[in-house]
Amino acid sequence: MLNYREVNEDDFPLLENLIGRCLDEVCQKFYDDKQVELLTLDKVYGEAFQEINESRHQYVLYPNDDKKDIQAYVTFYRNSIWHLYVSPDHIGEGLGKKLLSFAEEGIMDLGYHFAKVNSSLNAKEFYKSQGYVEYEGKEAKSTIHMFKHLTKSK
Ligand SMILES: CC(C)(COP(=O)(O)OP(=O)(O)OC[C@H]1O[C@@H](n2cnc3c(N)ncnc32)[C@H](O)[C@@H]1OP(=O)(O)O)[C@@H](O)C(=O)NCCC(=O)NCCS
Numbered sequence: 001m002l003n004y005r006e007v008n009e010d011d012f013p014l015l016e017n018l019i020g021r022c023l024d025e026v027c028q029k030f031y032d033d034k035q036v037e038l039l040t041l042d043k044v045y046g047e048a049f050q051e052i053n054e055s056r057h058q059y060v061l062y063p064n065d066d067k068k069d070i071q072a073y074v075t076f077y078r079n080s081i082w083h084l085y086v087s088p089d090h091i092g093e094g095l096g097k098k099l100l101s102f103a104e105e106g107i108m109d110l111g112y113h114f115a116k117v118n119s120s121l122n123a124k125e126f127y128k129s130q131g132y133v134e135y136e137g138k139e140a141k142s143t144i145h146m147f148k149h150l151t152k153s154k
Contacts, residue, residue, distance in 0.1 A: 079112035
Protein backbone atom coordinates (compact mmCIF):
# COMPACT_ATOMS: atom_id res chain seq x y z
CA MET A 1 0.00 0.00 0.00
CA LEU A 2 1.48 3.36 -1.04
CA ASN A 3 0.51 6.71 0.38
CA TYR A 4 1.10 10.34 -0.53
CA ARG A 5 2.17 13.07 1.84
CA GLU A 6 3.67 16.53 1.60
CA VAL A 7 7.41 16.96 1.97
CA ASN A 8 8.71 18.29 5.26
CA GLU A 9 12.16 19.45 6.32
CA ASP A 10 13.01 16.11 7.94
CA ASP A 11 12.85 14.58 4.46
CA PHE A 12 15.76 16.58 3.09
CA PRO A 13 18.54 14.04 3.78
CA LEU A 14 16.45 11.21 2.30
CA LEU A 15 15.55 13.30 -0.72
CA GLU A 16 19.14 14.29 -1.25
CA ASN A 17 20.08 10.63 -1.23
CA LEU A 18 17.21 9.68 -3.55
CA ILE A 19 17.98 12.39 -6.10
CA GLY A 20 21.72 11.77 -5.91
CA ARG A 21 21.23 8.07 -6.58
CA CYS A 22 18.90 8.77 -9.51
CA LEU A 23 21.45 11.10 -11.08
CA ASP A 24 24.30 8.65 -10.53
CA GLU A 25 22.55 5.41 -11.39
CA VAL A 26 19.95 6.42 -13.98
CA CYS A 27 20.61 9.81 -15.59
CA GLN A 28 24.39 9.63 -15.77
CA LYS A 29 24.39 7.26 -18.74
CA PHE A 30 22.64 9.94 -20.81
CA TYR A 31 24.80 12.92 -19.85
CA ASP A 32 28.49 13.76 -19.83
CA ASP A 33 30.24 14.36 -16.51
CA LYS A 34 29.98 18.13 -16.72
CA GLN A 35 26.24 18.03 -17.31
CA VAL A 36 25.75 15.65 -14.38
CA GLU A 37 27.74 17.99 -12.20
CA LEU A 38 25.47 20.86 -13.19
CA LEU A 39 22.33 18.81 -12.66
CA THR A 40 23.60 17.72 -9.26
CA LEU A 41 24.40 21.23 -8.12
CA ASP A 42 21.12 22.52 -9.41
CA LYS A 43 18.80 19.81 -8.25
CA VAL A 44 20.35 18.46 -5.10
CA TYR A 45 21.94 21.43 -3.42
CA GLY A 46 19.98 24.23 -4.99
CA GLU A 47 16.37 24.67 -5.75
CA ALA A 48 15.05 21.34 -4.53
CA PHE A 49 15.57 22.13 -0.88
CA GLN A 50 14.72 25.80 -0.88
CA GLU A 51 11.29 25.46 -2.30
CA ILE A 52 9.60 24.28 0.82
CA ASN A 53 8.15 27.62 1.86
CA GLU A 54 7.34 28.82 -1.61
CA SER A 55 4.19 28.12 -3.52
CA ARG A 56 5.50 24.90 -4.96
CA HIS A 57 3.80 21.61 -4.36
CA GLN A 58 6.03 18.79 -3.17
CA TYR A 59 4.90 15.27 -2.40
CA VAL A 60 6.46 11.93 -1.67
CA LEU A 61 5.21 8.38 -1.98
CA TYR A 62 5.86 6.27 1.09
CA PRO A 63 5.15 2.59 1.68
CA ASN A 64 2.74 1.14 4.25
CA ASP A 65 2.73 3.14 7.46
CA ASP A 66 6.39 4.07 7.38
CA LYS A 67 6.09 7.81 6.88
CA LYS A 68 9.86 8.20 7.11
CA ASP A 69 10.59 6.04 4.10
CA ILE A 70 10.45 7.64 0.66
CA GLN A 71 10.15 5.73 -2.60
CA ALA A 72 9.43 8.58 -4.99
CA TYR A 73 9.25 12.36 -5.06
CA VAL A 74 7.43 14.91 -7.22
CA THR A 75 7.35 18.70 -7.34
CA PHE A 76 5.08 20.87 -9.43
CA TYR A 77 4.73 24.61 -9.67
CA ARG A 78 1.71 26.08 -11.47
CA ASN A 79 1.39 23.77 -14.48
CA SER A 80 5.01 22.63 -14.60
CA ILE A 81 6.37 19.33 -13.33
CA TRP A 82 9.69 20.34 -11.77
CA HIS A 83 11.02 17.11 -10.31
CA LEU A 84 9.97 13.50 -10.56
CA TYR A 85 12.30 10.94 -9.06
CA VAL A 86 11.70 7.28 -8.32
CA SER A 87 14.17 5.41 -6.14
CA PRO A 88 16.44 3.26 -8.34
CA ASP A 89 15.33 0.33 -6.12
CA HIS A 90 11.77 0.79 -7.40
CA ILE A 91 12.12 1.93 -11.00
CA GLY A 92 9.79 0.09 -13.37
CA GLU A 93 7.18 -0.71 -10.70
CA GLY A 94 4.66 1.90 -11.81
CA LEU A 95 5.47 4.50 -9.13
CA GLY A 96 6.51 7.20 -11.62
CA LYS A 97 3.24 6.82 -13.49
CA LYS A 98 1.26 6.95 -10.27
CA LEU A 99 3.00 10.03 -8.92
CA LEU A 100 2.85 11.84 -12.27
CA SER A 101 -0.87 11.24 -12.46
CA PHE A 102 -1.24 12.52 -8.88
CA ALA A 103 0.66 15.71 -9.84
CA GLU A 104 -1.48 16.15 -12.96
CA GLU A 105 -4.62 16.00 -10.80
CA GLY A 106 -3.08 18.69 -8.58
CA ILE A 107 -2.28 20.84 -11.63
CA MET A 108 -5.87 20.49 -12.84
CA ASP A 109 -7.11 21.45 -9.39
CA LEU A 110 -5.16 24.70 -9.82
CA GLY A 111 -7.24 25.35 -12.95
CA TYR A 112 -4.81 24.37 -15.69
CA HIS A 113 -5.70 22.25 -18.69
CA PHE A 114 -2.22 21.24 -19.73
CA ALA A 115 1.02 20.29 -17.99
CA LYS A 116 4.61 21.03 -19.03
CA VAL A 117 7.86 19.29 -18.21
CA ASN A 118 11.50 19.75 -19.13
CA SER A 119 12.26 16.06 -19.32
CA SER A 120 15.72 14.74 -18.65
CA LEU A 121 17.08 12.85 -21.67
CA ASN A 122 16.58 9.47 -20.01
CA ALA A 123 12.92 10.14 -19.12
CA LYS A 124 11.62 11.12 -22.57
CA GLU A 125 10.14 7.68 -23.36
CA PHE A 126 8.49 7.55 -19.94
CA TYR A 127 6.74 10.89 -20.52
CA LYS A 128 5.79 9.86 -24.06
CA SER A 129 4.18 6.72 -22.67
CA GLN A 130 2.13 8.97 -20.38
CA GLY A 131 0.81 11.12 -23.23
CA TYR A 132 3.39 13.94 -23.35
CA VAL A 133 4.57 15.32 -26.69
CA GLU A 134 7.68 17.32 -27.51
CA TYR A 135 7.69 20.99 -28.46
CA GLU A 136 10.45 23.38 -29.48
CA GLY A 137 11.98 25.22 -26.53
CA LYS A 138 14.62 27.88 -26.14
CA GLU A 139 16.65 26.33 -23.36
CA ALA A 140 19.69 24.08 -23.31
CA LYS A 141 19.72 20.74 -25.07
CA SER A 142 20.16 18.88 -21.80
CA THR A 143 16.37 18.65 -21.38
CA ILE A 144 13.44 17.98 -23.69
CA HIS A 145 10.41 20.27 -23.58
CA MET A 146 7.19 18.31 -23.44
CA PHE A 147 3.54 19.00 -22.71
CA LYS A 148 0.25 17.18 -22.32
CA HIS A 149 -3.39 18.22 -22.44
CA LEU A 150 -5.06 17.16 -19.20
CA THR A 151 -8.52 15.73 -18.75
CA LYS A 152 -10.15 14.68 -15.50
CA SER A 153 -10.39 10.93 -15.02
CA LYS A 154 -13.85 9.79 -13.98
C1 LIG B 1 11.60 8.51 -15.29
C2 LIG B 1 11.05 7.83 -14.03
C3 LIG B 1 10.39 8.86 -13.14
C4 LIG B 1 10.02 6.76 -14.47
O1 LIG B 1 9.48 6.18 -13.29
P1 LIG B 1 9.14 4.61 -13.18
O2 LIG B 1 8.46 4.38 -11.89
O3 LIG B 1 10.36 3.84 -13.46
O4 LIG B 1 8.11 4.42 -14.41
P2 LIG B 1 6.82 3.49 -14.40
O5 LIG B 1 7.19 2.14 -13.86
O6 LIG B 1 5.70 4.21 -13.71
O7 LIG B 1 6.52 3.37 -15.94
C5 LIG B 1 5.35 3.91 -16.53
C6 LIG B 1 5.37 3.63 -18.02
O8 LIG B 1 6.51 4.28 -18.60
C7 LIG B 1 7.27 3.33 -19.33
N1 LIG B 1 8.68 3.66 -19.16
C8 LIG B 1 9.30 4.01 -18.00
N2 LIG B 1 10.61 4.26 -18.23
C9 LIG B 1 10.79 4.05 -19.56
C10 LIG B 1 11.93 4.12 -20.41
N3 LIG B 1 13.13 4.48 -19.95
N4 LIG B 1 11.77 3.82 -21.72
C11 LIG B 1 10.56 3.46 -22.20
N5 LIG B 1 9.43 3.38 -21.45
C12 LIG B 1 9.57 3.67 -20.14
C13 LIG B 1 6.95 1.99 -18.71
O9 LIG B 1 7.14 0.95 -19.61
C14 LIG B 1 5.50 2.15 -18.33
O10 LIG B 1 4.66 1.88 -19.44
P3 LIG B 1 3.11 1.44 -19.25
O11 LIG B 1 2.37 2.61 -18.69
O12 LIG B 1 2.69 1.10 -20.65
O13 LIG B 1 3.13 0.27 -18.32
C15 LIG B 1 12.19 7.07 -13.27
O14 LIG B 1 12.83 6.21 -14.16
C16 LIG B 1 13.21 8.01 -12.62
O15 LIG B 1 13.02 8.47 -11.51
N6 LIG B 1 14.34 8.26 -13.32
C17 LIG B 1 15.44 9.06 -12.77
C18 LIG B 1 15.07 10.50 -12.53
C19 LIG B 1 14.51 11.19 -13.74
O16 LIG B 1 15.05 11.13 -14.83
N7 LIG B 1 13.38 11.87 -13.54
C20 LIG B 1 12.74 12.69 -14.55
C21 LIG B 1 13.16 14.11 -14.37
S1 LIG B 1 12.26 15.16 -15.53
